[in-house]
Amino acid sequence: MSYKFDFGPEGVTVEGYHKVTNSTLYEENLAYGFTTINKVSAKKRTNESLTGDFCIPFDSTFVADVPNGNYIVTITLGDAFAPTHTSLKTNGEHLVLQNYETVSGQIAREQFGVNVRNGQLKLSFGGLAPRLNSVEMLQTSQQITIYLAGDSTVTDPSEDGFPFSGWGQMLNYYFKHDVVIANHAIGGRSSKSFISEGRLEGILEEIKEGDYLFIQFGHNDQKSDEERFTDPDTTYPEHLKKYIDAARSKKATPVLITSVHRRYYDNDGHIINMHTTYLDAVRKLAEEENVALIDLADRSKQLFEELGEEATKSIFLWGEPGEWRNSSNGIKDNTHFQEQGSLQIAELVVQGIRDLNLMRLTMFLKPTE
Structure with a gap:
């Protein structure tokens, strides 16, 4: 079972993905979103699907309701026009990225494991210039x-x-x-x-x-x-x-x-x-x-x-x-x-x-x- 999210301004959503904008606030019936949106903004740079737009989640947390278990999380981050600087913690405040940098025009893809015990997968962002293009959460028993x-x-x-x-x-x-x-x-x-x-x-x-x-x-x-x-x-x-x-x-x-x-x-x-x-x-x-x-x-x-x-x-x-x-x-x-x-x-x-x-x-x- 996988959960896929496409981050950026309102617009075309890639098939199989949920669109998340800077105004997507978590609600129980929606089952995903940012816990607060006062420090989240969104930008479109190019027409490339998934990588051409992004959210900027300054000191913000994105959550998704998912079944308990282990997950492989794949995150895409970068900016076609500017360098980025992102730190990321997951459930339990577990550090997975620290001061992660990309140069202007670079789109990076990182994977990490997350153990979920409370029915929710959490991504908490920090850094000087965080970017979030897309996220996939894949439940697995192989880890x-x-x-x-x-x-x-x-x-x-x-x-x-x-x-x-x-x-x-x-x-x-x-x-x-x-x-x-x-x-x-x-x-x-x-x-x-x-x-x-x-x-x-x-x-x-x-x-x-x-x-x-x-x-x-x-x-x-x-x-x-x-x-x-x-x-x-x-x-x-x-x-x-x-x-x-x-x-x-x-x-x-x-x-x-x-x-x-x-x-x-x-x-x-x-x-x-x-x-x-x-x-x-x-x-x-x-x-x-x-x-x-x-x-x-x-x-x-x-x-x-x-x-x-x-x-x-x-x-x-x-x-x-x-x-x-x-x-x-x-x-x-x-x-x-x-x-x-x-x-x-x-x-x-x-x-x-x-x-x-x-x-x-x-x-x-x-x-x-």
């Missing part, structure tokens, strides 16, 4: 899905949560359209509470043979409340093993990930291990169960010590009063990331995928720049 189970350092942010960002939000950026990210991570959860709330069961309802389950818990397993606390020597690895067994029961591949470090330094500029023996518990379990391990703790330690205490503020949620709209009084958060930081952490995860040679994933990573 590999990476399911993410984790906490707030992994989760997708809310639409109004900027600049907060989990690394799972950024993982899509590094893959071609053959791989889709289904981020089930949620803030405040431990390996124990994620299961007790039925979230692992929700993944099991969807995950299939050939998919992957990435598992990162630890930040909240240290909390003292009964709902979340696990012991690093006993109940913590016992709960993590439930994720491993669940993935394998569906012939999917589990991947354990050690918790990313917090931003705490000793007097010599070395990262302090705030996760204590939880990190070793993950490493030991990976060896015992013959599970692939991405040691994000070790990788983030190397990165944070290389950057130093001051420079890592650009990774974490640090800001002066007035710097971030959602933290007008300033913020000093040594656990959570801002978007540029989560992009760097996601890159560490991708490096782990390459080093492990997880073949069905590495073959679909975008070329390194």
Whole structure:
């Protein structure tokens, strides 16, 4: 099943496409459109079908009601008369294009994967000169899905949560359209509470043979409340093993990930291990169960010590009063990331995928720049 949209001013619509103009506001009975139109304009440059006209969606979002599942999205963008500059996020605020540029006269075609769980596929545009010529959304069951189970350092942010960002939000950026990210991570959860709330069961309802389950818990397993606390020597690895067994029961591949470090330094500029023996518990379990391990703790330690205490503020949620709209009084958060930081952490995860040679994933990573 596919959904096709032709963007631009009123006029001739290509057969099989829905026409979307700068005044096409989303309505439930229409089932597609821009969520707001005050920053959307439209232009016709040539008589070429699909590429001769476009919408200019400044800081705007286009949505389409579609069945839940995985999609390959093909987007055409460019301008016959002017250079363009576009950034794009999809469902879960997943980054797929960042500062994407075309020169005058160039029409570009890009593809990416999107996982839909709420009956709506969303395209949120930014950039200095965004253009949108056409979009095709093709539902498919052929893509590999990476399911993410984790906490707030992994989760997708809310639409109004900027600049907060989990690394799972950024993982899509590094893959071609053959791989889709289904981020089930949620803030405040431990390996124990994620299961007790039925979230692992929700993944099991969807995950299939050939998919992957990435598992990162630890930040909240240290909390003292009964709902979340696990012991690093006993109940913590016992709960993590439930994720491993669940993935394998569906012939999917589990991947354990050690918790990313917090931003705490000793007097010599070395990262302090705030996760204590939880990190070793993950490493030991990976060896015992013959599970692939991405040691994000070790990788983030190397990165944070290389950057130093001051420079890592650009990774974490640090800001002066007035710097971030959602933290007008300033913020000093040594656990959570801002978007540029989560992009760097996601890159560490991708490096782990390459080093492990997880073949069905590495073959679909975008070329390194």
